[in-house]
Amino acid sequence: MNWEIIGYIGAACTTFCFIPQIIKTVKTKKIDDISWIYLGILAFGILMWTVYGFAIRNNVLISANIITLAFVLIIIWTKVYYDKKH
């Protein structure tokens, strides 16, 4: 069995899982229940993974984490935007 495929499926899931969260937030216009501290530590952690990816020149780490970071930054932006509205 080619185990690399399992790794790629894992990477795809932990990267693109944020899309349904973004869709839900935009639909309901509510995101109070998500913790700021969670989002902050998560974004910082993904940034560290990206730096590590560049350091060891691993393209899978770099690309997966840059995309994930972009999604998490969108979630942070929706939280800034929708939390201000109520």
Add this chain to the structure above:
Amino acid sequence: MNWEIIGYIGAACTTFCFIPQIIKTVKTKKIDDISWIYLGILAFGILMWTVYGFAIRNNVLISANIITLAFVLIIIWTKVYYDKKH
């Protein structure tokens, strides 16, 4: 510079970031705004990362992902518990 440390900091952040989310949920007793689809895909993705970790015998991948999966399962449990209450 020892870049491994940056990788470990990233792993620690993306693992333990779920603790403040769990604390917030238990305090506010509300978790409606977190998407079920997000949690489902995230948990499945982390499980795949864990399987991949076992396949390539990488202890960092295995341990980080088992702990993260435990936290995400706790969040799923809090969502089952608190969503039912309103």
